Amino acid sequence: MASTFSYNSFGFLLILVASSSLINISSAGRQIAPKTSIEFIRTSCSSTTYPKLCYESLLTQASMIQTSPQLIAHAALNVTLSTAKSTSAMMVKLAKSQGLKPTEVGAMQDCVEELEDTIDELRKSISEMGQIKGSNFGLMINDIQTWVSAALTDENTCADGFGGKNMNGSIKTAVRSKIVTIAHLTSNALALVNSYASFHG
Numbered sequence: 001m002a003s004t005f006s007y008n009s010f011g012f013l014l015i016l017v018a019s020s021s022l023i024n025i026s027s028a029g030r031q032i033a034p035k036t037s038i039e040f041i042r043t044s045c046s047s048t049t050y051p052k053l054c055y056e057s058l059l060t061q062a063s064m065i066q067t068s069p070q071l072i073a074h075a076a077l078n079v080t081l082s083t084a085k086s087t088s089a090m091m092v093k094l095a096k097s098q099g100l101k102p103t104e105v106g107a108m109q110d111c112v113e114e115l116e117d118t119i120d121e122l123r124k125s126i127s128e129m130g131q132i133k134g135s136n137f138g139l140m141i142n143d144i145q146t147w148v149s150a151a152l153t154d155e156n157t158c159a160d161g162f163g164g165k166n167m168n169g170s171i172k173t174a175v176r177s178k179i180v181t182i183a184h185l186t187s188n189a190l191a192l193v194n195s196y197a198s199f200h201g
Contacts, residue, residue, distance in 0.1 A: 037062040044072050048191040050184045057185060069196040074129045076189035077148070081122040083185055084151075087178045088115040094171070104171055111158040111179070118154045118182070121147040125193075141197045148190045155183040 041062055045054035054076070058065065061075040094100075095108040125147045132140045159179045162172050 037066050040067040041065060041072065044069070044192060044195065045188070047195060048188040050188055053181075053184055054188040054192075057188075069192075069199045070129070070132070073189065073192040073196045074126065076185070076192045077122055077126045077129060080151075080182065080185040080189050081119060081126060084115055084118050084122060084182050087182060088112055088119065090178070091115070091175065094175070100171075104167060107161040107167070108175070110161050111175070114154040114158040115182075118151040118186075121151040121154070122186075125151075129193075137200060141193070141200070144193055145190065145197070148186060148193060152183060152186045152190065155179055155186060159183065 038059065041058050042055055045051045045058065048054045057079045058072065058075055061079075065071045065075050091108050091112050095105050095112070100108075125144045128140050128144050128147075132144075159176055162176050162179070
């Protein structure tokens with residue numbers, strides 16, 4: 001009975017990991033925002049590597065973003081941070097599940113450490129973006145670009161840890177899917193930060 005329970009619990013956690021990133025996106029269309037803001041998001045996201053994900057992840061923020069290059073970059077960083085935090089919390093739970101091989105537990109723990117670095121870098125970026133000023137714009141935007149780029153590297157390192165053949169297929173698929181989503185969000189956020197830098201320059 002105990003092994004059956006742990007399997008079901010583990011399966012439930014995998015379902016949470018696979019589906020949670022879709023919750024905010026699926027409700028995006030229900031939000032009402034000025035048409036100009038929505039078009040601004042669509043146009044801005046068209047310059048990112050993953051425009052569909054960009055648009056869907058930011059649509060709920062349209063009223064706040066308005067038509068501001070700074071605010072859309074700021075919102076993209078916040079969405080990425082939120083996703084990274086929820087993924088990290090789920091991976092901590094998964095790492096404690098019964099029936100995992102030591103290599104799988106080790107990969108998850110390493111990934112959680114990488115995500116902690118990502119979260120720290122995104123927090124610093126968000127804080128800097130909120131305080132950015134004309135006289136120090138160049139220095140501050142360079143800091144943000146450096147931190148977001150570092151976060152992307154951390155996420156790729158995490159994903160690489162789940163590329164081995166010794167990984168459980170369900171774990172590999174669920175975790176890599178979440179990490180890839182964070183990496184794509186981070187890539188989009190970096191593109192919007194770069195666009196803001198170009199606009200300001």
